[in-house]
Amino acid sequence: MNDDELGQHLHDELHARVRPPAYAPEQLHEHMRNLGSMDSIREPLSGQKGHTLRNLFAFAAAIAVVTLIGSGLLTWQGTPPGSGVQLTPTPAVAVPVFGGPAITSVGRVDANVAWVVSSSTDASNGTVESLRITQDGGSTWSEPRPLPEFSDIQFVDAVHGWLIDLTPGGTGQDGQIGVERTEDGGLTWTKSSIDIGGGISYTTSSMSSTTLHFRDELNGVALEAFVPTGSDGMALPSPSGVVCVQASTSDGGATWSAAEAGPCLMGPTFVDPELGYASGTSTSTLYVTSDGGQTWARGSLPLLPGASMDSSVYVNLIERRADGTLRAVAVWASGSNMATVSMVSSDGGLTWSISGDMSAAVNGYEFVALGEGHWLALSNDWNFPSTSGVASGLVTEDAGVTWQAIALSGLPSMFTTLDFVSATDGWAAAGKPACESQVSSSGTGENAGNACNIGPESVFATTDGGATWKAILAP
Amino acid sequence: MRADPGHMTLVGGGKVDAFGALTTRHLDQAYRLAWAILGNDQEAQDATQDALTVAWRERRKLRDPDKLEAWFSRILVNKCRDLLRTRARSRIQPLDLARQPWVPDGTEATVNRDELGRALESLNPDQRIVVVLRFWADLTIDDIAERLGVPSGTVKSRLHNSLHALRATLEDPR
Structure with a gap:
């Protein structure tokens, strides 16, 4: 039997015998709809980079509650899925595809300097992202400056910035992580690369992510997690399937030294130039850095009473107190159930204890530390379009022991970024969603729902700690 | 676009x-x-x-x-x-192919299919994937290369090796 005959034989036999079900199980459709609902959230909150999981839990909050009963034991209680943005089959009528620009990244260096990346898509150019910088707190902005395709961007002042290059030939080719740096506020960019060595390569189709963090214009780290592949495209063996590399530079990103990182840091997030945290590959670990990401201490998280062993844990906020203790907000999630607790560490993050259960008040909220024990919690309106599409807010002055509702005005749901530089001065990227009813393409009504366009986003600002907001930039 | x-x-x-x-x-x-x-x-x-x-x-x-x-x-x-x-x-x-529901037919065809199932089980993951993409999904070499993120030549060589391994197994059933 030659190759052609064997090929025909395989074709006939495989078509005769391999008969998968015609449709994916409903659980998968539900998973896709849930993720689609979260897709309106594209950027991390609090001006901290790297966390998409935060948004997973934000959505989980919309579909789950945990009630605290009697003796303090937690009872995990799931609720029906919320009516957030629905991903539905394409209707017979055309759905608008290309539209106006949207804010995709907001970062504030201080009260005056900030950058905003917006994206727009048209039929001829595809998706194009551009950078604008302000040096007067958002009163005036630079003209949009085009950006190459990138995965992470940071500025430390109005002129010095870096991004991870995802253009062809950049990151992912020949064991290189591509970095571009600018010293003129994004007018021009200079390429450099991080050699992760060992003949390791990978493609952007592999699961990979890079977090850049610069403490100042010279010193920075790049934290990379990726699935390694050899030159033939085959995945290389690795203990957890993921290889993590930590690279550092002391010359502003011109040259880098890289080494395989001991711990794999998942979703590194920096609170300030020095303090950062990240999950490990184990859900019971939390890594904390106090030197801008150069070194990481492995901490152990407590076991939450009532939580199953397969629960995921996600840290939503870390605050360093003047007395040296660390305070944190953590979310435990198991399936569609979740709990939100406050934690404290007195040894720099090596050990943590639960200091309070905040589930009843703030499950599903996003948190910003505005001062010692002064935290702001905001939540999108996940019930839209059944409700009005306005975000809601709570504030605590005692690190989550008690919460008070605040009357938000001017901040539409969905917000995607929160970034405060002081107790009163904060920005958010937000847009008001608009939905229209759609029917299943099959006409059966199955999977019918609302297709939602969250609309062009704008940058909103507050000067009173998050109560009132006004738009300051619409791309 | x-x-x-x-x-x-x-x-x-x-x-x-x-x-x-x-x-x-x-x-x-x-x-x-x-x-x-x-x-x-x-x-x-x-x-x-x-x-x-x-x-x-x-x-x-x-x-x-x-x-x-x-x-x-x-x-x-x-x-x-x-x-x-x-x-x-x-x-x-083990690969479940040999346990998939069969279309009732003659003994000889069933035996052949069992042999094929065992032969497919003997392939490594990358070989198995290109065989399924080529002969079940009916994708072209270039389409397979795009989906795998590898050069077309790599797909060809994997496919060639897969067919070689399958032929060897089918011709020498144990």
């Missing part, structure tokens, strides 16, 4: 959104492909669910909506490869 209305349902911020562009139709196709590669319901569901999650995380990397299907397929196939490798390491879950 062409916008395939079949791709577009959820449009975030008025722009093409990679994940939002995934539709029920794509999901059904993806699940069927995973099932064809893995040969059982549970692993196909696991692989597809993992691929959805990865796609959601990586959605900003897709800039060309015309590449949506290939992009998501690539993620899915990688997940299937991971599962096949895990299965090979654990040696507890």
